[in-house]
Amino acid sequence: MIQFEGQKTFTLPLSEVAAKLSDAGYLVRCLPDSEISEATTQKAVWKLKPKLSFLTGSLHTEMTAIEHDPGKSIGYQVATKAMGASSVVMT
Numbered sequence: 001m002i003q004f005e006g007q008k009t010f011t012l013p014l015s016e017v018a019a020k021l022s023d024a025g026y027l028v029r030c031l032p033d034s035e036i037s038e039a040t041t042q043k044a045v046w047k048l049k050p051k052l053s054f055l056t057g058s059l060h061t062e063m064t065a066i067e068h069d070p071g072k073s074i075g076y077q078v079a080t081k082a083m084g085a086s087s088v089v090m091t
Contacts (some may be wrong), residue, residue, distance in 0.1 A: 015071060022074040024063050041065075057083050066090070 010017045020026050025039035028046050035058075038045040042065045047058040060081045067075035078089045 018071045018074075022065070022068055022070070024065055024076070028063065 023041050024044040025041060028034060028036055028039050028044035031046065031048065033048065035047040036044070037047070044063045045061070047060050049058045061078060062080075063076050063078045065074060066077050067073070076091050078091060080087050080089075
């Protein structure tokens with residue numbers, strides 16, 4: 001399991017940062033070169049071609065908000081499919 005630790009300071013008010021991080025559509029629009037097929041506050045679906053020579057094809061990804069405590073936390077399920085592989089990440 002990968003674990004991230006640390007702190008990050010944002011110059012925006014907490015309410016603005018929380019609103020952006022809890023909007024799946026906003027987050028997916030921040031990904032360069034993605035082909036977005038759905039982008040709502042609760043769900044985003046997109047395809048992305050990885051820029052890795054050993055990976056061919058595209059990754060099909062679906063991110064869905066699964067829990068939300070406004071201004072405090074957001075939980076997402078991120079399901080990715082590719083030829084011969086898939087993953088589900090809870091974040």
